[in-house]
Amino acid sequence: MTKRPNSNPKPEAGTAAERFDKPGFAARKVAADLLGNVVFKKRPLDGELDTVSGHSGFRVLAANDRALVRAIVGTALRRRGEIAAVLERLLDRPIPEKTGRILDILHVAIAQMLFMEVPDRAAVSLAVDHAGLDRRARPYKGLVNGVLRRLGREKEEITGGLEPDLLNTPDWLLESWRETFGEDTARMIAKAHQSEAALDLSVKADPEDWARRLGGETVGTGSVRLTKKGAVEALEGFEDGQWWVQDAAAALPARLLGEVTGLEVADLCAAPGGKTAQLAAAGANVTAIDISSARLKRLEGNMARLGLNVRTVAADLRKFEPDAPFDAVLLDAPCSATGTIRRHPDVPWIKQPYDVEKLTEIQRTLLDRVVGWVKPGGLIVYCTCSLETSEGEAQAAAFLERQKGRVTRVDVVPDEVGGLAHLVTNDGYLRCLPCHNAAATGESKGMDGFFAARFKRL
Structure with missing residues (x-):
C-alpha cells in the first residue's frame, strides 16, 4: 500500500520557511517594506507604524521587534543620503529598476552595519536571506552578499571623506535653509537632524518637582526634558494625567x-x-x-x-x-x-x-x-x-x-x-x-x- 505523503513536512535546512523563522528576519523584512513605502510611495511613517491601522506585518510583530523596526527605519531615513553615497562607492553600476526590495534591503543592512550596534554578520546574513526570498530581488542575492561583505572589510576606506550633514538633506531643503539662515546655520540644522529628538513633557504644575521625580531637567517655559527614554505609559504621572508629551x-x-x-x-x-x-x-x-x-x-x-x-x-x-x-x-x-x-x-x-x-x-x-x-x-x-x-x-x-x-x-x-x-x-x-x-x-x-x-x- 502506498503511503500518503506527510501533509506538514518539517522544513529542510535552508528552506524559505526556515529562513523566515530565523530570529530577526521578520523585523528586517518589515523594515525594508516600510522604508520602500515611505521613500517610493510617499507614505507617512507614522501611518505605517500605527499598531491599529498601519502595515500589516508591523502590527503582528512582538513589542521588541516593533521597537527594532522603528530604530532601523528611523536610522535608514536619517542617514539615507549617506547610505546612498556608500552604495555608489560599492557598486560598479546603478542597480536596475524592477529589482524588488533590493535597494531597501541594502539600505536596511547598511544602516545596521554603520550606525547601529548590530554585528555585521547578522546584518549581512539576514539581508542575503531576504533577497533570496524576494522573487525579483533573488537574481541579486550574490550582489547583496558581496557588497555588504566588502563594506564590512573596508568600512573606513569606503566611508572616508563623506559629509553626512549635507548628504542626508535633500538639495531643495538645504538651499532653502542656506538662503534663509546662511550657510553655517543651515549646516547646524542639518546636523541636528542626525539625532533623535529628546522626550519633552508639559506638566500641569510644578515642573521642577516633576523634573526631579523623572530624572530630567526643565527647559523652555517649563517643559520637562527627560534624559532617559523608555515606555511613556510606564512613567510616574502618566496614569494620573499629570503631564503630556509635547516638544519644548x-x-x-x-x-x-x-x-x-x-x-x-x-x-x-x-x-x-x-x-x-x-x-x-x-x-x-x-x-x-x-x-x-x-x-x-x-x-x-x-x-x-x-x-x-x-x-x-x-x-x-x-x-x-x-x-x-x-x-x-x-x-x-x-x-x-x-x-x-x-x-x-x-x-x-x-x-x-x-x-x-x-x-x-x-x-x-x-x-x-x-x-x-x-x-x-x-x-x-x-x-x-x-x-x-x-x-x-x-x-x-x-x-x-x-x-x-x-x-x-x-x-x-x-x-x-x-x-x-x-x-x-x-x-x-x-x-x-x-x-x-x-x-x-x-x-x-x-x-x-x-x-x-x-x-x-x-
Whole structure:
C-alpha cells in the first residue's frame, strides 16, 4: 500500500520557511517594506507604524521587534543620503529598476552595519536571506552578499571623506535653509537632524518637582526634558494625567495668548491636543477643531486621561463658521512640518517644494477666515512647525498687508518664552530652530523648528 505523503513536512535546512523563522528576519523584512513605502510611495511613517491601522506585518510583530523596526527605519531615513553615497562607492553600476526590495534591503543592512550596534554578520546574513526570498530581488542575492561583505572589510576606506550633514538633506531643503539662515546655520540644522529628538513633557504644575521625580531637567517655559527614554505609559504621572508629551518648542505658541482663564479660546487644527491641553489646564474654555474625526477621538482620549474638559468639533475650517466669536484663536496651520525632522525623519523624503506651495495657499485662506472669528481686541496666534519662511515670516507679513486696518502685530518678547531671546526675531516673531538651545542657561540643545506670530483684532 502506498503511503500518503506527510501533509506538514518539517522544513529542510535552508528552506524559505526556515529562513523566515530565523530570529530577526521578520523585523528586517518589515523594515525594508516600510522604508520602500515611505521613500517610493510617499507614505507617512507614522501611518505605517500605527499598531491599529498601519502595515500589516508591523502590527503582528512582538513589542521588541516593533521597537527594532522603528530604530532601523528611523536610522535608514536619517542617514539615507549617506547610505546612498556608500552604495555608489560599492557598486560598479546603478542597480536596475524592477529589482524588488533590493535597494531597501541594502539600505536596511547598511544602516545596521554603520550606525547601529548590530554585528555585521547578522546584518549581512539576514539581508542575503531576504533577497533570496524576494522573487525579483533573488537574481541579486550574490550582489547583496558581496557588497555588504566588502563594506564590512573596508568600512573606513569606503566611508572616508563623506559629509553626512549635507548628504542626508535633500538639495531643495538645504538651499532653502542656506538662503534663509546662511550657510553655517543651515549646516547646524542639518546636523541636528542626525539625532533623535529628546522626550519633552508639559506638566500641569510644578515642573521642577516633576523634573526631579523623572530624572530630567526643565527647559523652555517649563517643559520637562527627560534624559532617559523608555515606555511613556510606564512613567510616574502618566496614569494620573499629570503631564503630556509635547516638544519644548511646540509648547511656546499657546503661551503667547497670555492669561486665558475664563476666556473662550479656539484651538484650530487641534489634534493631537498638546496645545489644547495647555489652554484647558490654564483655565480657558477651549473649542478644539480638527478636520479629522479619528484624530479628534485620540485628542478626546488624551483629554480624558488628563481630566480636562474641552469641546471638540470635526470640521473643515475652510467651511466652518462659529456660533459666536471667540476671545482668542490659536491657529496651528497645516504645514510642511520641516521643523520636525528630528522626530519625523520621513519628512525630507515624502515632501517636495510643490507641497510647500500648496500648503501656503491653505494657510493664507485659513488666516483670512479666522479674523472674523475673533472679538475686537482679541488675539490670534498663527504658528507652523516649518522652517520655510513662506510658511512663517512671509506668510505673517502678507497677512498684515492684506488685513491692514483689521489686525495689528503684537510683538513677542523674550520674557514670554522663558527668557530665550535667541528665539525672538527682529520683527517680533517667534522662530525656533532644531539647533537652538532650549534653555536660557547651560547646554540643552535641540527643539522642533517652529514659527509663531501674534496679532490683535482691531
